[in-house]
Amino acid sequence: MPEYRTLAERYLDVWNATEPGTRRALIERLFTEDATYTDPLGSVRGWDGVDTFVAGAQEQFAGLTFSLGGAVDGHHDTARFTWHLGQDGAEPVVIGFDVIVTEDEDRISRIYGFLDKVPG
Incomplete structure (x- = not known):
């Protein structure tokens, strides 16, 4: 069984x-090489897609950092968590x-993101 908190921390x-x-x-x-990331602002696939998407978010929110917003909950190959x-x-x-959906316990193959609070 994956160590869900560790995966979430590595993800952040x-x-x-x-x-x-x-x-x-x-x-x-x-x-994983063909991982997918999907949230309300976009959907990408693969290392290049994830890298480009993350770089764009970093540019938009320069100087801010991501942190866990509470406990990480998971079962089987799936985990969920809030971030700030x-x-x-x-x-x-x-x-x-x-x-996040894992593969081989220590790699992420799919991410589904939801935005609960966004700037006005």
Whole structure:
């Protein structure tokens, strides 16, 4: 059974890695090569798609970081968790809820994202 919290933390590490080479290496270690990411703002496939999508979010929300917003819950090959995007100690600018589907217990093959709070 996967260690769900560790996977969620590694996933958020990708979103927080602003150096392109580091971010890409984290993506290739965590995601399957044909992984899909889908949220209300887009849908991408593969390492290149995930990398481009994350880089775009980092550009839009420069200086903010992602953190877990609570417990990580999972069973079988699926986990869910809330995340926050903001500055340390401040009210989050964005709050989301993601569902990840794993492959081989330590790789993510699918992500489904939901946005619960977004800037006005």
